[in-house]
Amino acid sequence: MRQFLKQALLVFMTAALPVLLWAQVAVTGTVTDASGKTIPGASIRLKNSNLGTSSDANGKFSFTIPGTGGTLEISAISFKSQTLQVSAANSSLSIQLADDVGKLDEVIVTGLATSVKRRNLANAVATISSKELSGTAPAQTFDAALNGKITGAYINANSGAPGGGISVKLRGVTSVFGNTQPLYVVDGVFIDNTATSAGLTFVTGAVRNAATSNQDNPSSRVADLRADDIENIEILKGASAAAIYGSKAAAGVVLITTKRGKQGKTKISFAQDIGFVKVRKLLGTRSLTSKIVADQGWDVAEYNAAVAAGKIYDYEKDIYGETGLTRNTSVSVTGGTDKTSFYFSASQKNEDGIVKNTGFRSNSLRLNVDHRISDNIKIGISTNYINSSADRGITNNDNNSVSYGVALSSTPSFTELHPDANGNFPRNKYGASNPLETIALASNNEGVNRFITGINIDAIFQKSASSTTRFIGRGGVDFYNLKTFALFPNTLQFQEINEGTVAQGFAKSLSSNLILSVVNNFTPSTNLSLTTSAGITQENGNFDNILNIATHLVGGQSNVNMAGALTAIQLRNKNQDNGIFVQEEASIADAVMLTAGIRFDRSTNNGDPDKYFIYPKAGLSWNLTRMGFWNGNLFDNLKIRAAYGQAGNFPVFGSKFNSMVVANTGGLLGTLVSTIRGNTGIKPERTAELEAGLDFSVLNSRLNFELTFYNKTITGFLLQRPVAGSSGFSTQWINAGDLRNRGIEISVNAQPIATRDVRWTTTVNFWMNRSKVTKLDVDPVEVGAFSTGLGIFRIEKGATATQIVGKDGANGTHKLGDTEPKFQMNFFNEVTFLKNFSLRFLLHWKYKGDNLNLSEFLTDLGGTSPDFDKDDDGNGVVNGVQRVNDYLAGSARNFVQEAGYLRLREVGLYYTFINMPASFIKGLRLGISANNYFTKTNYRNYDPEVSNFGTGFSSNVDVMPFPASKRATFHLAVDF
Template sequence: MRKNEKAFWLSLRASLTVFMMFFAFTLMAQNVTVKGSVKDQNGEPVIGATVKVAGAKTGVITNMDGEYMISVPKNATLEINYIGYNSKTVAVDGKSQVNIVLNESSTELNEIVVTALGIKKDAKKVGYAISTVKSDELIKTQSPTLGTALYGKAAGVDIKTAPGGAAGAISINVRGLSSITGTNQPLVVLDGVPIRNGEANNSDYWTDQRVNSNGLADLNPEDIESISILKGAAATAQYGSEGANGVVMVTTKNGKGGKGVGVTFNASVTGNFVAYMPEYQTTYGPGAAPQSRISSGADAYGFYTRNGSGRNGLTKNEYKYVSGTSYWGPKYDGSDVLYYDGTVRKFNPISSNPYSNLFRTGVDQQYNVAVTNSSDKGNLRFSYTYLNSLPNQYNSTFDRHNFALNGTQNILSNLKVDYSVNYMIENVKNRPYRMYRLLCNFAGMFGAFDDINYIRNSAITPSGYMNRTWNDNQQYEADVNSGYEYGFSSKSGLVDEYLWNIYGKTQEERNNRLIAKVAPTWDIMPGLSLRASLATDYTTNKRENKNSSDKALGFGTSGDYSLNQYRYTIIYGDAMLTYDKNLTNKLNLSAYLGWSGRRETLWDQTSATNGGLSVINWFNLNASSSKANTNVRELRMLKTAAFGGLTLSYDNWAYLEGTLRNEKISTLYKGNNSFWYPSVNASILVSELLKEQKPAWMDYTKVRASYGIVGLAPEIYKATIAYNQQQASGYIYAMQPNDLGNNEIKPERTYEWEFGVEGRFLQNRLGVDLAYYTKTVKDQILSTTTAWSSGANSILMNVGEFQNHGFEMALTGTPIRNKDWNLDLRFNIAFNRNKVNKLAEGVSRLEHKNWDNGAAYLYSEVGGSIGDIYAYAPKTDDKGNTIIDSDGYIALTDAPVKVGNVMPKYTGGFGFNLSYKNVYLDMSLDFRKGGSVLNLPYQYLMGRGSLVDSNKWRDAANGGQTYYLDNDNNVVPATSAPAGKVLYDDGVIFNGVTEDGKPNTKMASAQRWYNWSYNWGTGAPTYYSHSIFDNTYVKVREIVIGYKFPKAICDKIHATKLSVSAYARNPFYIYKRMPIFDAEATDATSWIEQSWIGGSSVTTRSFGVSLQVGF
């Protein structure tokens, strides 16, 4: 019986197996393999479109050519989807070839944006403004950093990049100021993880003059998919005490959008050419003004005489020469003069742009290779980018290696893991030096008669020591030909110092930075998921400073060596539970609840020699002449937060969201360090509400409103009373600081309302986004004067308040779109105004900066705007007439008066993308209206007589009038001079009235007026208001012309894409109010240090070519 039963079951199993195989074969026989392509209206392939059987959960994805292949039942219906395009269904009907054309969506309601905490949302659900810049906009001119790629592309976002190429810092300001004295740099979030950014302010005249960078400059544009800028408080409230300045959300590329393995290779070469430097007058050479020539030992023409030293084979006969750091000397006449190199040269200008000759043309070479892979199990992208940069400064090098790995792995059907690794290695030799001391000191300036190539090449003597331009090398160098025939620079040695910094000092720097994240997501059940992430941002920096000995040991010790090692670590983690459910067929609820924590630690150690090197150029701490010094600094910060959000949507046209964050931060005193940050936003889709009743020209319209509260916490240890370590007689002790913290300090708080309208019209040919915001910033953290009895000068308090409001408009348009031609336009503009409501009790004015011992000030005043510039200015009468003093010079105000404000009236950008078949032309520019800036080099160069502007009235050909000086040195107008007197032709009668109101008839010497009024410091007739300019400009940022090779050519080399392009960055200004220099030549991220210009490194315009190929 059992045998029969067993046989029965075996027979049944075999029969079932055969039946199932037959059934499966029958089903397969009913399937067909369908191939085809998916393209847009212009015939371009749609890469990454999903092709599936209607109703199925899975399908296939089109490749780099927009092609697909899928096995489906012969009577199936295909459904094709891609973001930004209308979905389409097509019946197979047994066909083996099905080609699909997708139409661009007129509503774009499926557009996905990245919001706070890395949450991706449909754009329709967002009730606040977000500006997004896509990857193709970031890399089309192969910028080594993000800064130049973002100019003018987001309304209300002001970008500044420090000159210095890839080594320079990036400053981003969103919607004006959010703090009077604190940082205004936004938080940077990479793939959902807050990372290190920071300030980079190089402003002090006396400290290190190298151009430094900040964390944002480390990010590689080649690896970035998009940048979303969250502007308002409602958008950034989930970042609490770091949300006041806006948030830059950076999303990296992850390999999605294709099937199988793909490879791309990009290469570019860029030349960075010196540009926008001061243009010098080439009419007059160095020397004293005519009125001072005789007294200074020169002849009436301005020439001096001296005996030659016999260097370079010259006789020791008497030669004429010119001397002085000012350019009020004789006219260039081509006569023979003794030059300071010991040779005889013609007295002709050598260069009208000497500072340009101080630098070389820089070259950037950048290469990127990326490998992608995508399948049902996940996707990944690995990328390597190598940047080799030859900086404009001589004796400098820069190279950077960026490695990026980003992807998603599907572990189970309901469990996936997102991961990303970004690793950067940066090697820098000699960061660029600022020109502050060369341009902002009368003794350090070059002139048109200076042979910059000779000076630069002679910076180091044959023995390897510093060459002194003031001609006292004899005591340091045996070679008689190594020094200068005579001095041409002041004994301050600023020229020598600058060149010695470049050639005699070496700073070798190596940076390593790792940003890594792992983030699993578990779909617990339909509508309920749990996401967690663990991340780190780990930076190490090692700097060795090897400063050569500038003289032999017999003349004393010199040179030094220092080693700085720096570690900055961020550990970040979060967990978030999300829930989504349709409560009814029209009402949907989505919510999230989570926790995050972040710990930051800094360790910084510097060891340095003391008293010079005991052995020439032995760069070791053991070479210290005295006991070497070591300083160690450690900082720690911990921040934790609990957060949540709830969104209700009704019938796909009404959305309401509320968020709440409770945050604790260690930079505030325990018991006073927990704060709440709420927000609410709402949006109504008018186009969905109207539905069939909407006008034909309306594709999509949304109105939105939001309110939020965000904060800005003080820097680490600023709010606490941290004692300073001191040392005396070998003993270490602690002292109370002069500026005290305050245990009651709380974060600065921003309360902001925002209202906006956005829409798409005329079949998506026109796009509009308008936003108005108003915010009040309370509890400003300011230092307040305290009684001397406290043992300190000031104490930190929450005392300030100001208001900020503005309007933003962004327009997009496509006036031309057909088979061959396409033209896309974009324009944005932003207005911002602020008003100071109050400062500390009894204080009506806050001083931010004092230039040149009271010559000019930067203030914020109650009732006024932040950033008023005050300076001495021409005095006027009740009718506005300029008052002229008894010497014929412009009279000045008795005290500094307001002469401008640093905040612009509006900023914006414009650009277009034009294509004809495979050829394309892209251009972008940005503009700024208003905002005053102090141009310090202009003040000094005018007083020195170097600039073209200083030629006005200098002689009869330039409008000067004739006069002679009487025995009391008074100016006497005349057409001829008495015997023994000299007739001068630089007379000027300034328009204005005398103190008694009569028209001025007093003649003055123009050269004296330039020399005295454009001087340093205070005291009539010196004043700085004529060097404060309206910084209005319109600047072309990018021009790109390129060619995309057709598919037929790509197929011959087995490529999926191939394109070449030529580009320009910062090629020219269309309009600029400020004379000399780039209008934004700043090397600071602080608005205070951006209020003046001219101390940065050299500025450039760039031209390059690039190649992009994909397989």
């Protein structure tokens, strides 16, 4: 009997095999847009299966599906999804996708393991595509590429120094002493964005009796990321969207998804950018006469001799007038099968700065691999190695007149600073340093080696006709070594006493996170779908920074052991955060979306490390046009939405302890208790946000509106309050009060022209925010900046959180300005014409908002301001003298200056070739672009975007920064 069954099975297989082989359909086709232009990278998948492919550089695709036919799902970024039936009789396809101007089919993250299409989203989530991020005019660093592109954000460049340094605030101020920057998540990995001091204040004296400072002009570590590797960015701007991230989400969350491989033929892409970078604006120099020189107390004989010899110099141009060469080379390889796909990229960037001996170099390797172990289990791995080096120069605040700008502020144009024939620099008679000598001989370098590795496991362990249950595990590791190296040789003018100084810092950061969740999708009927998710999270941080500062260097050496004196400082932070979350989402008739969730968080940074803090969230969206009763023809999409959520911000590390400091008494070494008193009851700052909005589309979705109102409150924000001197302490950390942010965000997406020859897509965004301190348990606190004589920030009940107060002569001390803009707008446009050409540009308008311009104050005191001898108000007193006299009379009003602007951030013109010069070339594109090339502003310094005090609360302070630059670039991209 057994033998008979074997023979019967053999006969059956022999007969059936040709039929099984024959029952396949070879599908081929081309994907284009409405104008007939091919769409590369479109996804073509067989519905309810793992089979699929993507279109090549010419929009073509081919793959084989089993059986006699099926349903294909075709999707591409910025286009509406489409489904098609295919069979043996209909296997050669010409697919035309319609533009998704309103991004209604865009999939948005709604939880740690869930997502929903934008048309059913309850929050206003900003997204940035790869084309919007780096496809127009690439910026030097990733963080700089974000500027002007996020609705609801206030983004400032801390300075123009090579290597980046950007401050990002989403929907207003969220903390005063705590973290103000959003959480960055790359492919599920929480990355460290610490800005690490290089110890420059030991030389510059920016902060007296301190070796580290937020005024050291370090870059933020998010600048390490390579923008060209990024596929998409989602910005959860408020607690209503970010609550599921708990105590790390008070300042918002930036979710970054990098590029992945796709099934299909292996594609190799090569890109080469080359261009130049120049200073955005030079202020000019003061025109001198013998009388002016005498009135300033300068050397008239030296001036007359310089005039006679024709040696009147423009030192500003000598310092900041370099034209730097920029080069960026990258290669990427992508491809895959139905089981395994991969994306690999290698890049090298090298940019010279606008100051000699400054620049930025970066090397990056990325490998993303996705593998389907079985029909139910898939795994994805993301790896990224970055090696970068930034020579940032010596700029920003300085009390010792050693940085370029401060030294220049008191140096007249006739004195000689250039080296002699033997390379020896003369001493600066009018300042503590010779800036040309400092540029030539001093160093300030940041070097980074960084590994970011993430893993994603998605396993289906239960599946039926109405229910699917998945296990999703995500997490990873972010590790970097940062070395800072600042050398000031003993030959420098300002090193005569210290006889050479070197500051070497070594920072090691290891961050890891893990998210384990279970997600169940239950669809009891066609009109109801339930998604339940629950899980646990853990984040660990370990940061160790050692800073060695050595003086009296031996024989010009730079090793710290070759010195007569050595000061060592170590900062170590270690924390662990744990969370538990549950979330339920209900979709009713694909029209109503209900969301509710809760997160429980604890942290070793809290006063009670074992206490869990609760962060709830809820959301409702109702798409009226998808309801059965809707019969109107005006709206293609009409949705009302509302959401509420809470998130937290951990206390400052160590704020619950009484820390110890080193003491030396009579040569005896020991420790003393710090003057800052710890608070064992310290709690996280809590942010609660209520958001409501209206979204609608008309004219066949060619005109789309999104209107959002939000009210965000921060309770228990952190401050240091004075305590009684009898306690032995001077200040103590407390949860001091509450503040509120209210705002409006309006977004309009439109396609005014859509013909075969010309297509114009435009996006206009408007946003404004207003803050107010609603509760303060202590007296008003002055923070940031310097003093009321020069202008300072003040936290006081009933006032805005961003006000600038200062002395105003007989009017006393009161509010002089506010750093918060009245509103901001951006305009992004893309015009394609003649099929091959694409023109893109981004305009950014910031209306009002003030800076503390203390750079002009220094040049006024030094007598070098370009407009010193003008009389703008016609009162007979020149500008420079009048501003100094006002200061001496007790007024800081001149330093508070409006810093609004209209800026052409990016513009690019590209040409895509249709007929390739060789068969092995699948795509070819040429282009030219400009970044920050035009700015209209009345602000009286190098750039209205400035924040010399780093990424914290005290932004918009301008004290001799590294000037901003503009760049022009030529682009070549080839696909093989």
